[in-house]
Amino acid sequence: MQNPFKDQYTVITFIYGILVAIITGIAFYIRCLPKADVFGGSFVKFGGNDPWYNMRIVENTLTHFPHRINFDAYTYFPHGQYHPFAFLFDQILAFIIWVAGLGSPSHELMELIGAYYPAVLGALTVIPVYIIGKEIYNRNVGILSAALIAVxxxxxxxxxxxxxxxxxxxETLFATWVIAFFVIAVKSAQDxxxxxxxxxKDLNHLKKPIFYSILTGIMLGSYILAWKGGVLSVLVILVYLLLQAVxxxxxxxxxxxxxxxxxxxxVIAIxxxxxxxxxxxIDIRTVAALAASILGVAIFAGISHLLRVKEIERAAYPFVLIVLAGTGLFAFSIIAPDLYHSMMAMFNVFSPKAGSLTVAEIHPMTVIHPDPLNRPDYVNIGGCEAWVWFTTPFFIAFIAYxxxxxxxxFKGGKGEELLLITWSALMLYASFGQNRFAAYYAVNVALLTGFLAWKFIEFGAPSTVHEPVKADAKKRHEPKAHKYSFLKKYINLDLVLIFIIIFVVIFYPPIFTPRTGALDSARYTGGPQTDWYESLTWMRENTPDFATDSFNYYTLYPDIPRxxxxxxxxxxxxxxxxxxxxxxxxxIAHRIPIANPFQAGIGGPHQGDRPGACVFFITRNETVANExxxxxxxxxxxxxxxxxxAWNAVYNKFGAMTVWAxxxxxxxxxxxxxxxQYETVLTEKYYSTMEARLHILDGTWIERIEPLKNYRLIHESKSMMxxxxxxxxxxxxxxxxxxxxADLVVTPSPGLNETFATVTVEVLTNQGRTFNYTQPATLADDGKFHFTLPYSTEGPIEGETQFDTAPTGPYTIEVGNVTREVRVTERDVLDGGLIEVNM
Structure with a gap:
């Protein structure tokens, strides 16, 4: 049997394949560093916010496999909501779990596989990055780029x-595969x-470009099915085609x-x-964008052919395209104005406004950290997001541009290079619109920096260093002193020094920068703190459960009319x-939130002045909050x-509420x-908001801040701020x-000329903390004092909230120097029962 490694090209291919596998393994290892954080507590700690909803969809899908919900009644109460997640990410995960569990996976298996899923996808992104670098330049650029995206x-x-x-x-994985296959299509067809x-129908010339165009379409369709904004790759390809056409x-x-x-x-994507x-x-706008792209490419080619046949000056071509584009858009806006405006709104992704900018993944990426003192000569690159997220490669990439x-x-660059620079520039622009696209741009930074690193190696390396190619077949079969002697020309002191410089400048900062480097920042994945998980678990177990056999957390809800x-x-x-x-x-709680991370239920001026979370928490009027x-x-x-x-002692979300409100x-x-010295303090306006009155003041009365009459603390978590x-x-x-x-009416005794009264009760929380809930009242026109009491002194009742924070004894009514005690039942609190006391 012939030794497959006798061929030098095969040996090199095998070595590069091993290198890609090693880099993929390193990428996976880094992404698994938060294992202790994810699995080390009392629950599997999925990161952030949306991952919890993805797992909610997966959990529901496994209950009805392979069917999934499009409409979810367990969010955005009292409306319910079509969730904006395109299905492929969750559906593939559900399928993997279903197969691994032999059709009946356990909850533990679901969460185990679900937790590892993103780490596997992230590591696999190494492969298309390598392919892009290899196909545009060579395998060395591919390896350097793959190594950089891994870390x-x-x-x-x-x-x-x-x-x-x-x-x-x-998204990033599929979008990168789209470009990888399209690069090969470009290479195989250009010239x-x-x-x-x-x-x-010359198949010798056509079969490879068509094959890779079909693969591009499959990846493009998969990308759109994984994220409704996948039309972004359509824009990249269309802009490239326009530039290449010109x-x-x-x-x-x-x-x-x-x-x-x-x-x-x-066509395949459609x-x-x-x-x-x-x-x-996924709506009709995406189909329209793909159809418009087909029409656009046909126009690019058709106009070019017509001008060449008519022997019209070549310089007229871009101007004709501009006129046609303007005329077409104008006609589109007249014929289908709703669809036109809807499609134009898709470009808002590059320029989010107002309340959307308070969303962590939406605000623009910064290159210079803003100066808190607004000094005109202030420059701080080290604190900006571009440095934190990329370090040196972000800035080195501009040399590659x-x-x-x-x-x-000036050198008649290849179509693949034009595609690379077009794609990279658009992703950079998108990152300055929303920082979520910095995840995409990481691939571009890796490729651009990998290209520049290899150019540096070529500059300092001996001229004999090159990558063997198939065209060297004759040389491959020439006699050699030793079958691996060719490797010696890759190893010399100059190259060792160059690689040290590349490691120190390009690879060391992303990996080892304290706190923000890959090895440090990868150890924690975010997600709910134990306090949140415990509190929501308590809510699930101690608040009334409205679920039924036909309506519950696991129901396959039907789609309802928009x-x-x-x-x-x-x-x-x-x-x-x-x-x-x-x-x-x-x-976690299996309860229905009014607002959610789809930015539904926030309300306020940015959502049509509807009632919602920002209105509730920022209002200083309890009546408005109740409404x-x-x-x-x-x-x-x-x-x-x-x-x-508002102190920003831990993390200030209060400011985001005020923006939305x-x-x-x-x-x-x-x-x-x-x-x-002057110091900044919080004003009475802050302490008057519902958020401050609830969380900071426990709803009780302090000077100039009215107590809350319809809200009672029923549970608090352990951690102290x-x-x-x-x-x-x-x-x-x-x-x-x-x-x-409970409606408490106090009638003062005859001759008691007091016009002011208070009612007070000591409240003991589940954490052993006590505070006094005090409510004042002035004498009403009917000659009585009126109070609305939110706490029951008699404990919870079956079928209602099983609160573990409650008064330690009866309320004390004080009118002048006269006091009385009164007890209040839970039913009176829930139903607004009348309690009358004569002093």
Whole structure:
């Protein structure tokens, strides 16, 4: 049997294959570093917010496999919502789990595989990166680029970590495969395929470009099915085709090859997504964008052919395209104005506004860290997101941009290089629109930096260093002193020094930078703290369960007409919290959030002045808060310290609430302290908001801040925050119940000329903390004092909230120097029962 490794080309191919496998393994190892954080506690800690909802979809799908919900009644109460997740990410995961569990997987197996899923996808991205570098330049560029994408910190790493089970990593993987196959299609067709080859059906010239165009289309369709915004890759390809068309026409070349490599891809993508059009996920705009791209490429080629036949000046071509594009868009806006405006709105992804900018993944990527003191000469690159997410490769990549553009302008660069630079520039632009696209741009940074690193190696290496190719077949079979002696020319002191420089400059900062480098930043994946998990588990076990056999967390809800609300059971209710926590409430508590991370239920001026979370938490009027809760069917409120953290002692989410509410001023003031220095303090306006009155003040009365009459603390978590009220540190998570409150009417004794009264009760929380709930009242026109009491002194009742935070004894009524005690039942609190006391 012939030794397959006798051929030098085969040996080199095998070595590079081993290197790619090793790099993939390293990428997987880094992405599994948070294993202790994910699996080390009392629950599997999926990262962030959306991963919890992805696992909710997977869990529901496995219950009804292979069917999944498009509409979810367990979020966005009291409406329900078509969730915007395209199905492929969750469906593939559900299929893997279903097969691994032999059709009946356990909950533990589901969470184990679900946690490892993004790490596997992230590691596999190494392969298309290698292929792109190899096909555009050579295998060495491919290896350097693959090694860099494996270790780059930032958005791509964080979105492919163990436990971060969200579709972002699949987006990047499929989008990279789209370019990998399209690069090969471009290489195999440019300057090789003409219209004559197409008309004569010359398969020798056509089969490879068509094959890779079809593979491009399969990956493009898969990308769109994994994320509804996958039309972004369509834009990349279309812009490249336009630029390539102009360049080739100006050179007098036939553009038929552009039709061959693009139209099959677009058609395949359309055929893949058509069966899965669904509200809020993949809609007709995506199909329209693909169809328009097919028409656009046909116009590029058709106009070029017509101008060449008519022997019209080549320079007229771009101007004709501009006129046609403008005319076409104008006609489109007249014929189908709704679809036109809807499609134009898709470009808002590059320029988010208003409340959307408070979403972590949406705000623009920064290159210079903003100066907190607004100094005009301030420059801090080290603190910016570009440095934190990429370190040196981000800035080195710009040298590669210049190099490649120079090649294209003055050396007749290849079509693959034009594709690389077009793709990279668009991804950079997208990252400056929304930082979520920095996960995509990591691939571009790796390729551009890998290209430059290899150029540096070529510059300093002996001229004999080159990559063996198949064309060297004759040389491969020449006698050699030793079968591996050719490797010696790759090993010399100059190369060793060059590789040391490359490692120190390009690879060391992304891997080893303290706190933000890959090895440090990959150890934690985020997700709910133990306080949140414990609190939501408590809610699941201690609040009324409205689920039935036909309506519960696992129901396969039917699609309902757009704009209609789900017909909930009469006893169903919503949970008010900030939108960040909606998916945790759904999956952990099995309760229905009013707001969720799809930015639904926030309300306020940026959502048509509808009632919602920002209105509730920022209002300073309890009556308005009650109207919001009544309108939205809310019964419980969950808050964490970050929602109230205007001090920014841990993380300030209060500011985001004010932005969404359109009320950002007046929460901070400046006072002169004892040292004669001005310091920033929180104002009465802050302490008057529902969020501060709930989480900071426990709903009780302090000077100039009215107590809350319809909200009672029923549970709090263990962890204590760095801010104290009196001598008590504030707890991290608190759960409140919205109640009618018992109606206490106090009649003062004749001759008691007091016009002011208070009622007070000591409350003991489940953490052993005590505070006094005090409510004042002034004498009403009927000569009585009226109170609305939210706490029951007699404990919970069956079928209602099993609260573990409650008064230690009866209320004390004080009118002047006269006191009385009164006890209040839970039923009176829930139903607004009347209690009358004569002093």
């Amino acid at each position: 780059l910190p930032g958005q791509f790493l964080s979105r492919s970590l163990l436990g971060f089970t969200d579709h972002h990593v699949m 090789r395929v003409t219209m004559d080859h197409i008309l004569n 360049i080739d026409h100006m050179k007098g070349k036939d553009l038929a090859w552009l039709l061959l490599i693009s139209i099959p891809a677009f 055929l893949m997504i058509l069966p899965y059009l669904a509200p809020s996920t 210049a190099w490649i553009v120079y090649n294209l302008l 704009g209609e609300d789900y017909p909930y059971p009469s006893n169903a209710y919503g949970v008010m919290s900030w939108w960040d926590y909606g998916h945790w409430i759904t999956r 919001v809760m009544d309108a939205l069917g809310g019964r419980y409120v969950i808050s964490d310290f970050m929602m109230a953290d 359109g009320d950002t001023d007046g929460y901070y003031g400046r006072i002169l302290n004892e040292k004669g 760095p801010i104290t009220i009196g001598d008590d540190p504030i707890r991290f998570v608190k759960i409140f119940e919205y109640v009618k409150g």
